[in-house]
Ligand SMILES: Nc1nc2c(ncn2[C@@H]2O[C@H](COP(=O)(O)OP(=O)(O)OP(=O)(O)O)[C@@H](O)[C@H]2O)c(=O)[nH]1
C-alpha cells in the first residue's frame with residue numbers, strides 16, 4: 001500500500017550529489033550505508049509532559065491578519081482596476097490577468113480563470129465593472145474547490161505517521177513544532193522523530209519545539225542514519241500507543257540524488273514497520289518564494305507521492321496566490337498554512353476561508 005505512494009523508478013532522474021551549500025553528500029551516503037536500520041544507537045528519549053495554557057486566537061482573525069499583504073497586493077489592486085474602468089472590455093481582463101500572474105496564481109490557472117470570467121460576463125450580460133469582483137471570487141473558489149475533504153490531514157483513525165519533507169529553510173521543523181502542539185491540543189498522543197540528523201543544531205531546534213509543544217522527541221546523535229531514527233520513532237510510537245508520529249527530514253536541495261535515496265530508505269522503513277498506520281507525506285513550501293515553491297512542488301511530486309502541502313510564511317508575503325496555483329495547477333491539496341513564527345501560527349487550510357480572507 002505505502003510503497004505505491006512512492007515512484008522509486010523516477011529517482012534516477014536526479015543525478016548530482018552535492019547539496020545546496022556545495023557539500024559532498026557521498027560522505028553522508030557512506031555513513032548511511034554503514035548503519036543498519038535495526039541498529040539502535042544513542043536513543044535519546046526526552047519526556048516532557050507540560051501543557052501549554054496559551055490562548056488560541058480566532059482562526060479566521062489569524063488567517064486574515066496573515067494574509068494582509070496578499071490581500072493588499074491582490075484585492076486592493078483588483079478594486080483599483082475595476083474602479084478605473086467604466087465598461088468591461090478586453091483591456092480590463094488584461095489588467096486582471098496581470099494581477100493574478102503577479103500574485104503567483106500561475107499562468108494556466110490565470111488563463112482558466114480569465115476565460116471563465118469572460119464567458120460569464122457575456123452569458124450573464126454583466127455591464128458593471130465592479131460586478132466582476134464577485135464573479136472572480138466565485139471562479140477562484142470554484143477552481144480551488146475540494147469538496148472531498150482532501151484539504152484535511154488524513155490521520156484518522158490512528159495510528160498515523162506524517163513525514164515532513166521539503167528543501168532547506170522552508171519551515172519544516174517549525175511546522176512540526178506547531179503541528180505537534182495543535183494535534184496534542186486536539187487530544188492526540190503525539191511523538192516526534194528527529195529524522196534530520198545532518199546537523200546537531202537541527203536536533204536541538206526540534207527538541208526545543210518539542211519542549212514548547214509538550215511532546216516527546218526520539219532523536220539520535222548528529223550524523224546517524226535518519227531511517228534508524230524513524231525506525232526507533234515507530235517502535236516508540238507503537239509501545240506508547242501514540243496517535244500521530246511526526247517525522248522531520250533533512251532539507252537539502254530536493255533534486256539531489258542522495259536526498260532522494262534517504263527519503264526512499266525512510267519510506268521503506270515506514271512501509272515495513274508501520275503498515276497499519278495512516279500515512280501523510282507533507283511537503284513544506286515557503287510562500288515567499290512564489291513560483292519557486294511551485295517548481296519545488298513539481299520536483300517533489302515526481303519522486304514521491306506528496307499527499308499534502310504546508311505553505312509557510314504566508315504572513316510575510318504578498319504571494320499568497322501561490323495557494324491557488326498549487327491546488328489547481330498541481331492538484332496538490334494545501335492542508336496547512338503557516339501564518340507566523342509562533343507555536344499557534346499554524347492553521348488548517350480551508351479554501352473558502354482563504355478566498356474570503358483575500359477578497360475581504
Ligand atoms: N514568518 C514566518 N516565519 C516562519 C514560518 N514558518 C517558519 N518560519 C521561519 O523560517 C525559518 C526556517 O524555519 P525552519 O523550521 O528551521 O526550516 P527547516 O525547513 O526546518 O530548515 P532546515 O532544517 O534548515 O532545512 C525560521 O526562522 C522560522 O521561524 C511562518 O509561517 N511564518
Ligand SMILES: [Mg+2]
Nearest residue numbers: 172173196202
Ligand atoms: Mg529543520
